[in-house]
Amino acid sequence: MNQETPVSDAPGAGRPRRRDVVSTHSVFGAPCWVSLTSRDLGATQDFYTAVLGWRWRGAKLGEHFRIALAGGVPVAGIAAVAAMWQMAVAWTPYFAVPDADVAVSRARERGGTAAVGPLSFPPGRAALLADRDGATFGIWQGELVSNWEAWRRAAPTSIRLHTRNAFDSAIFYGEILDWASGKPGCCEVEYAGGEVVLRSQGDVVARIDSGAVEAAPDPSVRPHWQVHFAVTDVPSCVRAAEKHGGSVLSEQDDEAILRDPDGAQFTVTSRRER
Numbered sequence: 722m723n724q725e726t727p728v729s730d731a732p733g734a735g736r737p738r739r740r741d742v743v744s745t746h747s748v749f750g751a752p753c754w755v756s757l758t759s760r761d762l763g764a765t766q767d768f769y770t771a772v773l774g775w776r777w778r779g780a781k782l783g784e785h786f787r788i789a790l791a792g793g794v795p796v797a798g799i800a801a802v803a804a805m806w807q808m809a810v811a812w813t814p815y816f817a818v819p820d821a822d823v824a825v826s827r828a829r830e831r832g833g834t835a836a837v838g839p840l841s842f843p844p845g846r847a848a849l850l851a852d853r854d855g856a857t858f859g860i861w862q863g864e865l866v867s868n869w870e871a872w873r874r875a876a877p878t879s880i881r882l883h884t885r886n887a888f889d890s891a892i893f894y895g896e897i898l899d900w901a902s903g904k905p906g907c908c909e910v911e912y913a914g915g916e917v918v919l920r921s922q923g924d925v926v927a928r929i930d931s932g933a934v935e936a937a938p939d940p941s942v943r944p945h946w947q948v949h950f951a952v953t954d955v956p957s958c959v960r961a962a963e964k965h966g967g968s969v970l971s972e973q974d975d976e977a978i979l980r981d982p983d984g985a986q987f988t989v990t991s992r993r994e995r
């Protein structure tokens with residue numbers, strides 16, 4: 722795997738420093754960014770513009786990279802490198818950490834793997850990891866791409882880990898990311914109805930569910946992180962996805978699981994359900 726591949730759209734990439742930008746020391750342990758690998762940059766931009774209304778700006782990393790904007794707020798990174806670097810097409814969440822080296826070391830000690838990094842991407846450092854069941858996630862140390870609250874309100878409503886054992890996974894991530902550690906500002910963990918709920922500053926930012934099968938032939942039931950985007954009209958997103966080459970895996974009035982034309986899976990959730 723190319724050493725630059727997974728973290729090429731890390732949270733601080735291609736952005737000048739600003740004094741008011743929040744650092745990962747302020748929201749450590751919480752999801753702080755999402756990144757997508759794709760095969761065709763133009764088609765990816767067209768699809769997500771149609772489905773989610775995003776606009777785009779370039780990134781200093783080169784012509785294969787773009788930053789998605791929702792209401793002017795940077796919300797996601799897109800890297801059209803899947804075919805070039807033989808990567809899987811997928812959405813990947815990044816978690817804020819105060820020290821990337823410490824987080825990577827903790828993950829390895831607990832049976833996780835580090836695919837790449839930590840690597841320096843001023844104004845921070847990033848790494849791509851996999852947990853014990855193979856679910857991929859990233860970590861980011863440094864200044865965030867934009868104000869954390871603005872990022873959360875503009876697009877992602879939450880992320881959800883589908884895994885084999887929610888409680889075992891919560892322990893793994895908690896020990897790496899200092900969840901429920903008692904440190905000022907740490908994320909709080911709740912156990913409710915068979916799932917694990919992660920809160921940061923009082924808001925639900927992630928959930929962990931049991932039930933995924935490690936060796937299932939269908940990628941949608943293997944352990945993985947699912948990114949949920951808040952939208953005002955779920956049925957409109959579904960129609961737009963179908964019209965622009967995507968597919969619908971499931972649909973309800975307030976939520977739908979979609980696949981983009983490259984196969985990356987994501988969820989759209991009504992803002993009323995946040």
